[in-house]
Amino acid sequence: MNNSMFVSVPDEKLEDVKRLIPRLKEISGVDVEYEPRGKNFIVDAKNVSPYEAMKVVSVIKAVGYGVPSEEALKLMGEDYILEVIDLKESLGSKESLIRVKGRIIGEDGKTKRIIQEYTGVRIHVGDHFVVMLGTYEQLPIARKAIELLIKGREHSTVYKYLNKAEEELMRYRLSKVRTGREKLIK
Numbered sequence: 001m002n003n004s005m006f007v008s009v010p011d012e013k014l015e016d017v018k019r020l021i022p023r024l025k026e027i028s029g030v031d032v033e034y035e036p037r038g039k040n041f042i043v044d045a046k047n048v049s050p051y052e053a054m055k056v057v058s059v060i061k062a063v064g065y066g067v068p069s070e071e072a073l074k075l076m077g078e079d080y081i082l083e084v085i086d087l088k089e090s091l092g093s094k095e096s097l098i099r100v101k102g103r104i105i106g107e108d109g110k111t112k113r114i115i116q117e118y119t120g121v122r123i124h125v126g127d128h129f130v131v132m133l134g135t136y137e138q139l140p141i142a143r144k145a146i147e148l149l150i151k152g153r154e155h156s157t158v159y160k161y162l163n164k165a166e167e168e169l170m171r172y173r174l175s176k177v178r179t180g181r182e183k184l185i186k
């Protein structure tokens with residue numbers, strides 16, 4: 001059975017990933033090689049769990065999308081995941097793509113900053129994609145906020161959604177803490 005996965009990145013990101021390979025090997029124990037003919041990174045999971053190898057693949061993909069290496073390395077932790085929205089899939093013209101990217105970023109980066117501050121999710125807006133790096137709890141909230149902007153919802157509606165979602169998440173966390181304490185008391 002072959003345990004290798006192949007990952008490619010844009011040419012301009014090849015050197016960034018190559019510089020990261022020794023660190024990825026050190027952190028994960030996963031073997032990563034660069035195959036120049038096909039311009040692929042080969043991630044070999046034969047000596048470790050497939051889960052560790054998938055985390056390495058996520059880091060390589062994130063760097064390929066333009067996420068700084070140090071930030072992408074957060075994906076090696078247990079809580080962080082990578083999610084990408086391809087704007088080309090839902091938008092027809094180049095003009096709509098530019099408009100939606102502008103809505104997501106906001107004036108002087110305000111909207112993107114607000115979503116990041118509410119959720120803790122790092123957001124990178126590329127040529128035709130939005131890359132999100134965050135925790136399992138927070139990433140769905142950031143994704144929905146971005147999807148609302150893509151659908152054309154008002155910024156104020158998105159900010160209200162973020163506020164409500166954060167309040168619900170805090171209530172959920174508090175209820176888990178209370179339940180945990182009740183179990184300890186019994």
